[in-house]
Amino acid sequence: MESPANILQWPSAKLMGAEFVSLDEQSGTVEMAFTPPAEFANMRGSVQGGLLAGPMDEAMGAAVYAATNGGLQLTLDINLSLMRPVPMERITVKAKAVKTGRRVTFVEAELFDHEGKLCARATATTMMTGWPGAEKGPDA
Template sequence: MTEQSPMLQWPSAKLMGAEFVSFDQDTLTVEMAFLPPPEFANMRGHVQGGLLAGPMDEAMGAAVFLATQGKLQLSLDINISFLRPVAMDRITVKARAVKAGRRVSFVEAELFDKDGKLCARTTATSMTTEWPNMKQGPDA
């Protein structure tokens, strides 16, 4: 995952219109943008609350990936607080690996709407794992 690859290629990232924005090595913080597909709309025309977990989980996974030099996360729990409705427009998620360990990582994220208003917060615990059928990442 680099700043040169604007769209992430695995199916869940593509579905959510994921775009890698930046990574701050000092704070272990990833910023990603997402464009929710029309099917994410609820009856009020906002992003359905449960579907906001996807972009937040995606960004937290990226934070763990970068903080652990290429390991994957397997989410053990995700706790979300919804602060306001999220319009069907571009959203930004900032995720930080609070503690990226060899076996367990603690991660947090904040989701912002197109105007920069905080709409949701989440914390998660994840198990740090190797790539399936590989020892050292996708290009090994």
């Protein structure tokens, strides 16, 4: 399997200033860092809450990719809990697949600010899909 660092090639990851930090193969935890673009700021000067779903979704996608040996996921739902404002500085997201089935994976993530304070948690349900341009099977 190729590294989940491949996710950095996607336009969405580039927009969010994504950096692949590490993959702990034993626990299946992917760590990514993000530098929020200036356009993510709200009127208070912190990251707009809804836009935190993006970095968390990217990291959870990388965790599913790692847990499924390179499978592409489609996010079916995300539950996001915001715990504190996130300054417009580098953030870190740790994500891991909690349960992987044949087609559905449950995944979770935690987002930390530049001081290491926990700012948000998310859970998601994902479904495996084919890669764009790949031959479509009967389930596609």
